[in-house]
Amino acid sequence: MEDHTVIDPWGSAEISDYEHVFKEFGLKKFPEEMSSKLTHYFFERNIVIAHRDFEKVFNRIIAKKPFINMTGIASSGNVHFGHKVDIDLFKFFKDCGAVNRFAICDLDGYVSRPDKKVPSLKKAREFSVENLSHALALGLSEKDVYVQSRMPARYYSFAFELSKKITANTHEAMYGHLDLGKISANLLQYADILHSQLPEFSGKMPSVTGIGLDQDPHARLTRDIAKRLGEYNIEEPSFIYFKHQSGLQEGKKMSSSEPDTAIFLSDAPKEARRKIMRAFTGGQPTVKEQREKGGNPDICKVCEMLRFHYPNTKKLNQIIEDYRAGKILDSENKEFTTQFVEEFLEKHQAKVAEKLPLAKEIVFGK
């Protein structure tokens, strides 16, 4: 696409920074000939930036053949707008005709987190219900999801079997530790990504999982395991990599332990307003300077919120252009973004309330 850099008013610089990293690790930049055919703004806005072996999934999407669409959320906190990106991407692949496997990772959430954060499986399951109610409200249905602790025996057996395919040295080199809880969580994650290809589930098939760049070592190890599974006859899973939406404060990640860094999908609209009003922006110290020099949308957390979640790309680009030109002040941009987020949350939370009984039923049984 000719006007790709126009459509993506941020990121281009950043992306070229990544390119040597891509090369070094064998990642491929997500190509325009694929992104132009995948009709979601994540692709046109370079939120999806790289891939590993995604061609085989892409070819199936184009040929309208089934593929496995797999992702999950570790049940260790409430869902925020960062998670929404994963769920939206999953929903997009669902709409492409995938075999859908969205994992509610209650076991993972419990065993991999310190007791301070997730003191019991029961607590993880409470997070599961919350997380799942939002996923359902965002367009997933009951048959698209599964709960780690409620699977058939074959799934767990497979997770344990995989333990024989990784040496302690490899594990320690990759993750820097041999913590038993985190080893367990990893075994479950490998199983989450690979088990659908077993004959007891969907059978051998290309699969795609969207992850952050920081999770690539995990992806490479999972592919390596798949390669060494011999008679299991498993296709190496494909991955696409997206940028993480950063926290609302400067230099922060979105984190459930620092609630002001993120807007949670369960935040009251006026709580979301408060957080946006306090967010770090790309504005100038005074209105006069902002009018003269313009703002910097590349570092502005409010612009970033729009970029990751505001669906109208044409309107978005206009906002970014105007912000950069000093035609839009921070106060105006914040007000616009707040209204968008408040309106989204109101509608979304009505759906969540409706889906909550189903989420409980899926997590705790009928």
Place this chain on the structure above:
Amino acid sequence: MEDHTVIDPWGSAEISDYEHVFKEFGLKKFPEEMSSKLTHYFFERNIVIAHRDFEKVFNRIIAKKPFINMTGIASSGNVHFGHKVDIDLFKFFKDCGAVNRFAICDLDGYVSRPDKKVPSLKKAREFSVENLSHALALGLSEKDVYVQSRMPARYYSFAFELSKKITANTHEAMYGHLDLGKISANLLQYADILHSQLPEFSGKMPSVTGIGLDQDPHARLTRDIAKRLGEYNIEEPSFIYFKHQSGLQEGKKMSSSEPDTAIFLSDAPKEARRKIMRAFTGGQPTVKEQREKGGNPDICKVCEMLRFHYPNTKKLNQIIEDYRAGKILDSENKEFTTQFVEEFLEKHQAKVAEKLPLAKEIVFGK
């Protein structure tokens, strides 16, 4: 019991050797007031030598209250007379009115053993069928047993949950490694011993598992985990310790990788005869010397076979006495033992053939 040393013509010396070990590790010598009330020759012959916290199970046996009877076999080879001791002991507790949980450890067998020995879960399951057919022939029934890879989700979830209760340091100090397959096998074993006490299974209850002294660190860790399970509300499991029957050759353990060290329950009777005829004995170099000096039953593998498996204690004691006195030659003792073993194997193998279809059904499903 006054004549305990008479009933146990070996072991007394050995047992006193053990006593300082018992003290050091907090084990208790198995007391006569318990062994005299447990009517199996394992107890009168000091094959069961020590215990940890067995009183609470003993009290339930005497009071005819239920308790959990738990043991298992790792599916990594064919069953030999060494395993028969575990199964016989399990059968004894079954007859005492226990809640029976005999684990067919196909997952454990696969993940903890090198590929050379158990190359696949399928191979482990073939061992499972073999092992189970013998256990059924020795008096276990379908409802007494379970297969690790065919359990409800709660069992596996629990195994993974336990990973959060052991630090990497503890695991490494205890087992000397952090091998992922063996970690998985350990998690499954902790779950095997403890899961029956979950409300989803039999609920909180004293349990007993018979093990060898060398497995005590594992037992202590399992008890330690139980102690730290807090809201799970699990009673610390009890253990009884038995001596291992040694291999048929001098200084050897029974091992499926050295088939002449052990008689397998699937050995043809004449194969068993050959092995007994070649076994290490306590005899003297010549018949004359044996008549004069007598044999040494304490080191004789043929006597040991009788001690662990020949049910008539009175007759056994006569044999041992006569052997020691030089009244029985090795050739006579071997012939007697061979006839006993051949006869046992013939009857047993007829039952195994009968139980094989059920064993297959339990392992592979209907």
